[in-house]
Amino acid sequence: MSNVLIVAEQQGGMLRKATLHALGAGYQLAERLSGKIHVIALGKGIGTVAHELRAYADVVAADAPVLEHYLAEAYAPIVAEAARALDADYVGAASNAFGKDLLPRVAARLKAAMASDVLAFGGDGAGITFHRPMWADNVLAEVELRTPVKVFTIRPTEFSPAPKRPVAGDVIPARVEVDAPALKTRFVAFREVKSARPALTEARVVVAGGRGTRGNFREVEALADELGAAVGASRAAVDAGWVPNDWQVGQTGKVVAPELYIAAGISGAIQHLAGMKGSKVIVAINKDPEAPILQIADYGLVADLFEALSELRAKVKASR
Amino acid sequence: MALKILVTAKRVEDPESKIRVSPDGTSIVTEGVNYRLNPFDEIAVEEALRLKERHGGEIVAASIGDDKSTTEIRTALALGADRGILVKHVGALDPVLVAAILAKLVELERPDLILLGKQSIDDDQNQTGQYLAETLGVGQATFASKLDSLESEAEQNKQPGILLSPDGKRLTVVREVDGGLETLELSLPAVVTTDLRLNKPRFATLPGIMKAKKKPLSELRASDLGLDLCPKVVVKRLSEPKKRKGGIRVANVDELWAKLHGEAKVL
Numbered sequence: 001m002s003n004v005l006i007v008a009e010q011q012g013g014m015l016r017k018a019t020l021h022a023l024g025a026g027y028q029l030a031e032r033l034s035g036k037i038h039v040i041a042l043g044k045g046i047g048t049v050a051h052e053l054r055a056y057a058d059v060v061a062a063d064a065p066v067l068e069h070y071l072a073e074a075y076a077p078i079v080a081e082a083a084r085a086l087d088a089d090y091v092g093a094a095s096n097a098f099g100k101d102l103l104p105r106v107a108a109r110l111k112a113a114m115a116s117d118v119l120a121f122g123g124d125g126a127g128i129t130f131h132r133p134m135w136a137d138n139v140l141a142e143v144e145l146r147t148p149v150k151v152f153t154i155r156p157t158e159f160s161p162a163p164k165r166p167v168a169g170d171v172i173p174a175r176v177e178v179d180a181p182a183l184k185t186r187f188v189a190f191r192e193v194k195s196a197r198p199a200l201t202e203a204r205v206v207v208a209g210g211r212g213t214r215g216n217f218r219e220v221e222a223l224a225d226e227l228g229a230a231v232g233a234s235r236a237a238v239d240a241g242w243v244p245n246d247w248q249v250g251q252t253g254k255v256v257a258p259e260l261y262i263a264a265g266i267s268g269a270i271q272h273l274a275g276m277k278g279s280k281v282i283v284a285i286n287k288d289p290e291a292p293i294l295q296i297a298d299y300g301l302v303a304d305l306f307e308a309l310s311e312l313r314a315k316v317k318a319s320r
Numbered sequence: 321m322a323l324k325i326l327v328t329a330k331r332v333e334d335p336e337s338k339i340r341v342s343p344d345g346t347s348i349v350t351e352g353v354n355y356r357l358n359p360f361d362e363i364a365v366e367e368a369l370r371l372k373e374r375h376g377g378e379i380v381a382a383s384i385g386d387d388k389s390t391t392e393i394r395t396a397l398a399l400g401a402d403r404g405i406l407v408k409h410v411g412a413l414d415p416v417l418v419a420a421i422l423a424k425l426v427e428l429e430r431p432d433l434i435l436l437g438k439q440s441i442d443d444d445q446n447q448t449g450q451y452l453a454e455t456l457g458v459g460q461a462t463f464a465s466k467l468d469s470l471e472s473e474a475e476q477n478k479q480p481g482i483l484l485s486p487d488g489k490r491l492t493v494v495r496e497v498d499g500g501l502e503t504l505e506l507s508l509p510a511v512v513t514t515d516l517r518l519n520k521p522r523f524a525t526l527p528g529i530m531k532a533k534k535k536p537l538s539e540l541r542a543s544d545l546g547l548d549l550c551p552k553v554v555v556k557r558l559s560e561p562k563k564r565k566g567g568i569r570v571a572n573v574d575e576l577w578a579k580l581h582g583e584a585k586v587l
Contacts, residue, residue, distance in 0.1 A: 011499070071504075072450065073459055097497040101462045104415065104450035113416050113552035116445045129556060134443050138339040139348065142557045146550070147416075184459035184510065188492065188503040191467070199499075205586070227587070235516065241469025245496045245517055251444065252360075252516060260586040271335065277564050281586050283576065298567035299579050311573040316587060 002033040005088035006057070007079055007106075008041040009098045010049045015041075017202050018094035020161035023056050025118070025154040027162050029090055032124040040082050040174070042075050044068035050171045056162050058169035060086070064176035069187035070098065072105045074178050080109035082174055083149065090128075092118075095153035096201070096254075107151035114151040115143055117255075119158045136251040137274035156201065157257035157278050193244045200230040200247065205260045208232030208249055208276070212265020212287060212305055215242040219309040220264055226313045232256065232276075234266045250275035262312075264305040268293025285309070322377035323484065325368045326431035328422070329381045329396040329404075330358040331389045332442045341558045348558065357392045360437025363514040366521040367464070368435050369400045370480035375488070378402050380429055384409050384421055390537065397532035398524035404535065405429075409542035414443075414553035419451035424545045426456060431509065433491070438463050438513040445553075449513035459506040461493035463515040467501060470520055481518045 006026040009016040023039060030037040040060040041049050050061040062078045079102070083091050091106055093099035095117045107114040115130035122129040122142055129142045130152055145151075200206065205227050209220040211234065224231045232254075233247040249256055251271040257278035264285045266272060269292070276282070277296060284297035285308045294300040301308055333339060334354035342349050357365075368379045381396035383389040384407040393404035407421050426434060439446035453460035466481030468474040483492040488508075495502045496515045506512070524532075542549055570576045580587040 072453075072462075076454060097463065097495075100446050101450060101460075101497075104447035105454040105460070107416075107447070108419065108451045108454035113414065114445070114447055114451075115553065116447060133561075134558075135333065135339040135348070136335065136441065136444065137561060139341055140559050140561050141555050142559075144554045144556055146552045146554055184507040185461070186505040188505050190497075190500055190502050192500040239470050239516065241471040245465060245501070245515075246499060248516075251441070252439070260580070260584075281580070281584050282564075282567075283580070294569070295566050296564045298584070299576055300567065300569045301573070301576050302569065303572070308573050308576075312577065315573065315577040315581075319581065319587075 002089040003035040003087050004030045004033065004037045004090045004092065005083050005086055006037065006039045007091070007093040007099070007102065008039050008049065008053055009094065009096070010041055010043055010046055013043070013045055013048055015049045015052050017161070018096055018156040020056070021156035021159045022092055022094040022154055023162035025159040026092060028159070029092070029121055029128070032121060032128060033090070038086050038088065040079060042067050042078060054168040054171060055164040056169070059171045060174050061171050062174040062176050064178070066178045066180045067176065071183065071185045071187060072102050073183055073185045075102055076105040076109050078174060078176060079106045083110060089149050090152070091149065092152045092154060094156050099153040103151050103153050110149040110151065111147060112149035112151045113145040113147045115145060116153050118152050118154045133274070136271050137277070138270065155255055157255055193246045197224065198228065198230050200232055200249070200254050201256055203230035203258055205229035206232045206256055206258045207262045207264065208234065208266060209237055209264050210234035210266030211236040213237060213242070215240060216306070217243055219306050223262070223309045223313045226316050234272050263293055263297070264309055266293055267291045268296065323371055323375050323433055324377050324429070324431045325371060325379045326425060326429055326434045327364050327368045327379060327381050327396065327401065328361050328436045329365065329383045329392040330361055330437070330440045331355050331383060331385055331392045332358045332440050335359065335441055341560050345557045345559055355388070355391070357395045358437050358440045360439060360441070360514055362521045363516070363518050364435040364437050365396045365399050365401060366519045367480060367482060367514060370478055370519065371482060371484065373478070374480055375484055380405060380431065382407065382422070382425055384413060384418060384542065386410050393537055394532050395524065397535045397537070398529040399522060400528065402535065404537040406537065406539045407542050408539055409549070411549070412551040414551045415445050415447035415451050416552045417547070417549065418448050419455055420547050421542055421545060422448070422452050423455045424547065433508060434511045436511070436513050438515050449511050453511035456509070456511070458509050458511060460511045461495055461504045461506055462513045463496045464493050464512050465496040465501060465515045465517045466494050470517055475520060482512060
């Protein structure tokens with residue numbers, strides 16, 4: 001029997017939604033392994049998060065002032081220790097900035113091999129395999145991890161969130177022994193991109209702009225706000241400094257799968273498509289009838305993006 | 321205050337090349353595929369050059385693979401790295417093995433800073449730097465970026481985005497994380513992995529390419545390092561994902577609205 005440990009992500013005492021998708025994946029895995037599942041939360045003052053997580057699994061809570069700001073160096077030993085204590089041979093998290101930074105460090109600590117960005121599991125018992133993308137999602141690989149402990153991150157868009165369980169789990173406090181002065185990393189500052197819009201990875205609708213905007217995102221943002229949508233961008237737009245880095249959708253940015261993705265002035269490089277082709281409905285607005293994105297869009301419109309977005313916004317407004 | 325930097329130079333498929341899976345699903349078709357220095361490692365090399373230009377020191381570029389990887393090391397040397405190390409290894413590589421080999425190089429070279437691309441664009445794992453940092457017991461800053469944009473004056477002037485403290489013992493690194501930019505301070509030695517907005521890499525010049533031919537490039541054999549070389553991440557099967565079917569062209573916004581509102585019901 002093998003057990004599963006999922007690492008929760010919280011920010012300022014708020015649980016990140018991606019954690020519930022990681023728990024959904026964790027339950028799939030636990031079923032294949034006939035094992036138990038736990039979730040670990042780390043931070044300072046995480047009582048509310050731990051309480052919320054009880055609805056999904058038994059919770060290990062590592063709550064200490066020294067954990068206030070996330071540092072891979074400080075968090076990894078605690079997660080690894082919890083995995084050992086719980087006999088968890090599988091340790092996972094959502095594949096975002098937090099999971100990508102922390103889990104390889106946990107893996108090294110546990111002498112484990114790791115699969116990143118897992119899309120699905122295969123096999124069962126000792127024969128579990130991990131399906132994951134390579135070469136900017138051009139190739140799907142089925143991989144096996146040949147170490148006693150196995151670590152993974154999952155792509156949140158590929159797994160449904162875990163449902164709440166009928167009986168709440170327990171909260172088990174974890175021992176936190178961090179020698180703070182000995183840490184080789186120190187948190188200095190966080191410059192937050194403040195936004196009233198929904199998170200890019202969680203939004204029902206995403207309106208994204210690319211090179212075609214020539215740096216003018218006004219219409220992109222106005223339509224997004226009319227729709228209560230998130231704003232995304234291609235790498236070209238981010239590299240040009242037109243919009244925050246945090247908006248980038250693609251192989252090396254965020255992977256999104258909203259119900260509706262509106263790509264305005266984005267040509268559709270394969271690296272961008274890797275980040276949004278899981279969207280339910282894709283609309284592409286582009287001046288260039290040869291733009292590759294028009295090949296994969298459900299609805300392609302060859303038009304000036306500024307006029308088209310403005311007209312579309314008027315339609316949305318009129319329909320209210 | 322001179323810095324000794326170990327930077328990685330992995331050979332990967334060119335992102336512009338079409339990647340297809342071989343009929344038996346065991347590998348990709350390499351015919352007609354071009355190879356190049358991993359774009360994220362290219363950013364790491366650029367940052368190493370800027371740090372050296374400001375603080376002095378030495379840049380050692382390392383790659384792991386067969387003789388062909390010499391090309392990528394020479395690319396790093398042409399850009400300005402001082403010497404190269406090729407760790408010869410034939411066969412599959414995974415982050416566990418790469419981190420173990422790099423840890424051996426760190427033991428031999430004792431660099432102050434190990435700079436790597438945040439991921440290589442072939443296996444897209446994004447693990448090696450973190451794995452290495454834990455193996456070495458040092459601090460890490462992944463997804464290194466900077467507060468200034470790639471269009472800023474600092475970038476035009478090729479300023480490093482990674483800052484070294486006046487005493488030469490600590491680095492300040494800005495990281496791209498969800499929801500914003502985080503700043504960390506690391507004690508040296510440290511591992512830093514580079515993201516897209518750290519810098520715009522320079523191009524190699526002809527004199528640089530000529531000079532690179534004469535720069536030292538030493539070779540080691542992975543099998544001489546006393547490591548377990550069996551891959552721990554084993555690919556069982558490769559396949560091509562289902563292609564998304566194209567849809568229709570709409571003539572104007574009226575038609576688009578009718579489709580989205582009336583048909584797909586997403587608006």
